Amino acid sequence: MTVTWQTIADAVSLGGIYALMAVGIGLVFGVLRLVNFAYGQLIMAGAFALALASQWNWPLWAGILLCFAVVLALSEAMDQLVFRPLRGQTPAVMLVATFAVAFLLQSIALLWFGALGKIATSVSSLNTPWVIGGVDIRKISVVAVLVTLACLFALQLLLVRTSVGLHMRAAAMDFTTSRLLGVRANRVIGSAVLVSGFFAAVVAILLTVQFPLVTPSFALQDTIVVLAGVVLGGLNRPVPATLGGFTIGFASGFLGGALPTNQSQYLDSFLFAAVILVLLVRPNGLFTRHGGSAERL
Amino acid sequence: MTLTLDALHVRYGAVDAVRGLSLEVKPGEIVGLIGPNGAGKSSTLHAIMGAAPVAGGRITLDGRPLRGRRSEDVARAGVALVPEGRRIFAELTVEENLRLGLAARRKAGGAEEAFERAFTLFPVIRDFRRRQAGGLSGGQQQQLAIARALVAEPDVLLLDEPSLGLAPRIVDVVFDALAAIRASGLAVLLVEQRAQRTVALADRSHVLSNGELRLTLGPEDAGDTEKLVGAYFA
Numbered sequence: 001m002t003v004t005w006q007t008i009a010d011a012v013s014l015g016g017i018y019a020l021m022a023v024g025i026g027l028v029f030g031v032l033r034l035v036n037f038a039y040g041q042l043i044m045a046g047a048f049a050l051a052l053a054s055q056w057n058w059p060l061w062a063g064i065l066l067c068f069a070v071v072l073a074l075s076e077a078m079d080q081l082v083f084r085p086l087r088g089q090t091p092a093v094m095l096v097a098t099f100a101v102a103f104l105l106q107s108i109a110l111l112w113f114g115a116l117g118k119i120a121t122s123v124s125s126l127n128t129p130w131v132i133g134g135v136d137i138r139k140i141s142v143v144a145v146l147v148t149l150a151c152l153f154a155l156q157l158l159l160v161r162t163s164v165g166l167h168m169r170a171a172a173m174d175f176t177t178s179r180l181l182g183v184r185a186n187r188v189i190g191s192a193v194l195v196s197g198f199f200a201a202v203v204a205i206l207l208t209v210q211f212p213l214v215t216p217s218f219a220l221q222d223t224i225v226v227l228a229g230v231v232l233g234g235l236n237r238p239v240p241a242t243l244g245g246f247t248i249g250f251a252s253g254f255l256g257g258a259l260p261t262n263q264s265q266y267l268d269s270f271l272f273a274a275v276i277l278v279l280l281v282r283p284n285g286l287f288t289r290h291g292g293s294a295e296r297l
Numbered sequence: 298m299t300l301t302l303d304a305l306h307v308r309y310g311a312v313d314a315v316r317g318l319s320l321e322v323k324p325g326e327i328v329g330l331i332g333p334n335g336a337g338k339s340s341t342l343h344a345i346m347g348a349a350p351v352a353g354g355r356i357t358l359d360g361r362p363l364r365g366r367r368s369e370d371v372a373r374a375g376v377a378l379v380p381e382g383r384r385i386f387a388e389l390t391v392e393e394n395l396r397l398g399l400a401a402r403r404k405a406g407g408a409e410e411a412f413e414r415a416f417t418l419f420p421v422i423r424d425f426r427r428r429q430a431g432g433l434s435g436g437q438q439q440q441l442a443i444a445r446a447l448v449a450e451p452d453v454l455l456l457d458e459p460s461l462g463l464a465p466r467i468v469d470v471v472f473d474a475l476a477a478i479r480a481s482g483l484a485v486l487l488v489e490q491r492a493q494r495t496v497a498l499a500d501r502s503h504v505l506s507n508g509e510l511r512l513t514l515g516p517e518d519a520g521d522t523e524k525l526v527g528a529y530f531a
């Protein structure tokens with residue numbers, strides 16, 4: 001096992017990216033009790049937007065703008081066409097529906113762009129290193145961590161300081177009572193889906209820097225790992241979901257970087273085995289308090 | 298505003314929870330809804346809030362139909378519910394719970410004044426403003442639930458068993474508050490298990506049994522235990 005500072009930096013930045021994905025998935029789960037399996041395809045669509053922008057030689061800002069536009073438009077379409085009509089259905093129906101959306105988007109990408117994929121080069125300048133205290137750290141590692149922190153901080157402000165944030169938190173705790181108090185279901189769900197989409201676009205940008213080859217299965221495996229992380233942390237609260245996402249991202253990045261190649265191919269098996277173990281020991285997740293909200297008479 | 302139910306019918310699958318209930322609650326009135334468990338009292342409130350399947354009849358607010366509207370729209374039309382079991386958001390602070398009540402407010406501004414009025418009614422809530430609501434006692438949570446409904450400044454207040462599980466001293470606080478709320482001009486529909494107290498407080502009390510209105514009592518009947526008991530077993 002070889003551990004370098006770059007390995008740790010990579011692990012921290014992957015942890016940050018996974019934390020953003022976990023929060024994105026957790027936000028929608030909070031208000032809809034729906035695990036959006038198609039979340040990875042939103043990221044994939046954003047990555048293709050970046051790849052097309054670099055193919056067309058668009059300036060960086062235009063590529064980023066296109067990425068946000070594509071991901072947010074797709075999120076909104078998902079909400080309008082899938083989530084809203086199916087909202088009263090059982091969780092199983094909704095989960096299967098998001099599987100369908102995931103494979104639909106992946107197939108469309110396959111038809112339009114082919115299996116070989118495209119290269120997104122727009123932000124690749126971030127792959128060059130900074131020398132910090134005699135240690136080489138790739139810029140993207142630092143940028144990813146800073147962007148993650150900024151996004152999580154902004155989300156926290158939204159959730160705590162604004163009324164729509166308060167409504168989102170309340171809806172995640174008790175949707176029925178929230179609606180009885182006048183909280184508008186569609187507005188809350190729409191907001192959660194959009195914020196979740198915003199995070200997906202940010203993740204698309206950060207991931208394409210490290211993995212510039214964008215294929216139709218881009219971010220698919222990451223999504224599955226993050227889903228495990230979200231379950232690990234506890235699904236319906238932003239902070240545990242963040243910690244869960246970060247933990248699994250850090251573990252994945254650290255082991256992937258530190259283990260020799262002939263062992264790191266088993267990495268995902270180890271990760272999922274660890275997740276199963278955690279769920280057996282702590283079914284409510286690693287980072288949830290239990291019994292904290294008991295009602296008193 | 299006047300809340301009117303006209304031949305309301307609520308049906309869960311094959312079970313008729315409410316059969317042809319008609320009643321009216323005018324501003325400045327408390328109407329009691331009493332009766333044994335499973336009589337259809339809570340179902341009536343849920344039906345008004347758009348949260349129970351209405352199979353027939355009319356629900357109107359000053360003549361405007363409420364039936365078929367979503368819960369949040371009923372709340373925004375000026376009908377507030379204090380749900381059974383209080384349904385406080387335990388992990389939010391007391392103040393955040395109150396801010397949630399603002400979701401149904403129809404006018405912009407004036408929220409601070411609405412908070413102040415709620416604090417005047419229930420001073421204990423002001424003292425615990427910054428605390429987690431889950432840490433409050435049951436009686437305090439009930440006061441918070443009523444305050445949360447009031448900050449929306451509704452025209453109609455529905456209460457589902459507000460005295461359930463409370464100590465007698467707190468029951469007095471709640472019933473006194475209800476009298477004050479009536480005096481401020483709201484129309485109050487009160488579902489309760491404490492029949493005698495409800496009959497004594499309310500302008501009219503309807504006894505519901507098996508989903509049907511059996512009897513209507515006035516405050517003068519509160520001392521008539523035989524009549525009360527008789528109504529339950531009618």
